[in-house]
Amino acid sequence: MPEVSPLTPRAAARPAGVWHLLGPKWRIARARVTSVGETQLARALVLLLVGGGFFAAAFAVSRRLLVYFKGAEDIGGILAGKVLGMLLLAFTSILLLSNVVGALSTTFLARDLDQIASAPVPGHALYGARLVETGVHANWMVLLLLLPLLSAYGVVYQGGPAFVGFALLVFAPYFVIPTALGALLTLVLANVFPARRTRDFLSVVVVLAIAALVVMFRMARPEQLVRPEGFENFMDFVSAINAPSSPWLPSEWASDAVMGFLRGGPITTPLMRLWGLATGLVLVGLAAHRLLWTRGFSAAQEGTSKRSTVGGRPFVDRLFAWLPAHRRELVLKELKVFARDTTQWSQLILLFVLLVVYVANIRYLPLSGEGMTALLRQLVPFLNLAIAGFVLASIAGRFVFPSISLEGRALWLLRSSPLSMRDLLWAKYWVGAVPLFVLAIVLVVLTNVLLDVSPFVHLVSTTAIALLVFPLTAMALSYGAFYPQYDAENAAQIPTSFGGLLFMLSAIGLIAAVAYGTGRPASRWVLAEHFGWQFDNARLLLPFALVAVLCAACTVLPLRMARRKLEALERG
Numbered sequence: 008m009p010e011v012s013p014l015t016p017r018a019a020a021r022p023a024g025v026w027h028l029l030g031p032k033w034r035i036a037r038a039r040v041t042s043v044g045e046t047q048l049a050r051a052l053v054l055l056l057v058g059g060g061f062f063a064a065a066f067a068v069s070r071r072l073l074v075y076f077k078g079a080e081d082i083g084g085i086l087a088g089k090v091l092g093m094l095l096l097a098f099t100s101i102l103l104l105s106n107v108v109g110a111l112s113t114t115f116l117a118r119d120l121d122q123i124a125s126a127p128v129p130g131h132a133l134y135g136a137r138l139v140e141t142g143v144h145a146n147w148m149v150l151l152l153l154l155p156l157l158s159a160y161g162v163v164y165q166g167g168p169a170f171v172g173f174a175l176l177v178f179a180p181y182f183v184i185p186t187a188l189g190a191l192l193t194l195v196l197a198n199v200f201p202a203r204r205t206r207d208f209l210s211v212v213v214v215l216a217i218a219a220l221v222v223m224f225r226m227a228r229p230e231q232l233v234r235p236e237g238f239e240n241f242m243d244f245v246s247a248i249n250a251p252s253s254p255w256l257p258s259e260w261a262s263d264a265v266m267g268f269l270r271g272g273p274i275t276t277p278l279m280r281l282w283g284l285a286t287g288l289v290l291v292g293l294a295a296h297r298l299l300w301t302r303g304f305s306a307a308q309e310g311t312s313k314r315s316t317v318g319g320r321p322f323v324d325r326l327f328a329w330l331p332a333h334r335r336e337l338v339l340k341e342l343k344v345f346a347r348d349t350t351q352w353s354q355l356i357l358l359f360v361l362l363v364v365y366v367a368n369i370r371y372l373p374l375s376g377e378g379m380t381a382l383l384r385q386l387v388p389f390l391n392l393a394i395a396g397f398v399l400a401s402i403a404g405r406f407v408f409p410s411i412s413l414e415g416r417a418l419w420l421l422r423s424s425p426l427s428m429r430d431l432l433w434a435k436y437w438v439g440a441v442p443l444f445v446l447a448i449v450l451v452v453l454t455n456v457l458l459d460v461s462p463f464v465h466l467v468s469t470t471a472i473a474l475l476v477f478p479l480t481a482m483a484l485s486y487g488a489f490y491p492q493y494d495a496e497n498a499a500q501i502p503t504s505f506g507g508l509l510f511m512l513s514a515i516g517l518i519a520a521v522a523y524g525t526g527r528p529a530s531r532w533v534l535a536e537h538f539g540w541q542f543d544n545a546r547l548l549l550p551f552a553l554v555a556v557l558c559a560a561c562t563v564l565p566l567r568m569a570r571r572k573l574e575a576l577e578r579g
Contacts, residue, residue: 024132025131025139028128029136029140032140053505054505057508057512061155062154063155065152065155065156066155066158069156069158069159070159070162072090073087073159073160073163073164074163076090077163087160087164087266088263091156091262091265092258092262094156095258095259096259098149098153098258099181099256102149103185103188103189104189106141106142106145106186106190107193109144109145110137110145110190110192110193111193113137113140113144114190114197115193115303115304124304130296130297130300131296133296133300134292134293134300137190138186138187138190141186141189141190142182142186145186146182146186150182153178157265164270166269170269173265176278177261177265177278177281178261179285180257180281180282180285180286181258181261183288184257184281184284184288187289187291191288191291191292191295194292194296194299194303195295198299198302198303198306257281260277260278260281261277263276263277264277264278264281334430334434337426337433338437341410342438344413388451388454388458388460388465388468389464389468389522389525389529389530391458391468392451392468392471392521393518393519395450395454396479396514396522397518399446399447399475400479400483400510400511400515400518401511403443403479403480403483403510404483404502404510404511406439407435407439407443407480407483407484407487408483408486408487408501408502408507408510409487409501409502410484411487411569412487412492412493413501414493428573428574429570431573432488432569436481436484436566439480439483440476440477440480443479444473444476447472447473447476448469448472448473450472451469451472452465452469455468455469461533464529464533471521471526471554474521474554474555475521475558477558477562478517478557478561478565479517481562481563481565481566482513482514482517482561482565484565484566484569485565485569485572486506486507486509486510486513487501487510487569488572488573489506489568489569490504490505490507491506517557517561520554520557521554521557524550524553525550525551525554527550528547528550528551529547531546532547
């Protein structure tokens, strides 16, 4: 007998359950996974290779660190538990913030809620289904990050097959707690503010909270834990690292349970706390859902008020008066779309905080300690070049790559207008490239000043990072044109697609080539100058010229390919 949807008249006699509501989503996900085709197989192969490589690298690093800790008989186990607790605390914060935003979309702003609200769906079934859906979407990334870490703990401390079952027993409530708490907080907020305005408000709050967490972590200076000389005696050091960081948080309970199982300590109390809190939050959330969901869903149907754009029109006209009229309007359109999307511009706050922390970390490097010579100070900027390039690639992937997809259904207006796709790409390219160029110059110049490098190293690193901006922007735009997602619900989902993965892999290859092509000959020049060796300056010209040609090719070719792709789409 065919399955009956809970929205059909035949199913009106019996209310739908949790799994009945999750059935359509499960069938859609299964169809995507089981569909066979050349494109699907290629994507699955790439994801498998990338995922396997990440798991292997993370496992190897974690295992090596734990083996080193285990070698310290007195404090090795304490350090291993401390590291696990700190990581779980950071993961808990990320999970809570992610679940709050995710619960708002699944519980109040999902497209199928208007049909479900008119169907015979019990409140507990809707609450359970949305809780599961929110948890899956918000927690899967952290779960993947935890797998190699927990595997390393199980291997190093010889947990055996029983550790797999025990880890499931520990981390099932660990993931349920932020999901249930996030759903509860979202339910309360949606009854105080209209849900569509709450989404904008939460976007800013989430970014500010993450920024505060990063700043607090940096101010704590965790590097002191591996520098016992900063304490008066060894016992003070042991006491400092053995003291619980957050004794009343689920992250500490999960860490105590895992280390208790691996080292033969108590496990009953932390397990009871985890399961008790998870069960209590689910029950409280169910009761609140029955009382508040209808009112919150009704308020969610209200439209948002119109927002004023950033800056006055006369000022904007004067700023871009030198551009032709059609290109000026396209640039203004890109700026307005960016300013109206809170989830986009609010992330600039987090970006600014992360860059400040990054520059501060350069300042905290032990550049004046024993063994740190002037030579090494001149070589650090070339490592900084690769890191700064990766930062630029991440920003381009987050803001430039989705720009084509964000046109959505409005793309047909541009296609039917007399504007060319070349002008559209021109506007998107320079709106992304100019801010990235300014950011790259400021980032590298500040770090070079803090490192007190020579003028030659400063010139090479600054020129290299400036050259990287243009191909990275062009590649992000081109991959976005070849792998668009016009039906994405928000911009944050687009960079995590298959095209975003390919862009990051290509960007990493380009960054490595530029860093090697400029860093290797420049490093030889630094060594020759430091030791008084003879060095032919003409040997710098060829690698620098090859890097310039590579950057130019990776700028022009992707833009041409993107233009042809959009023009072919226009003709189709």
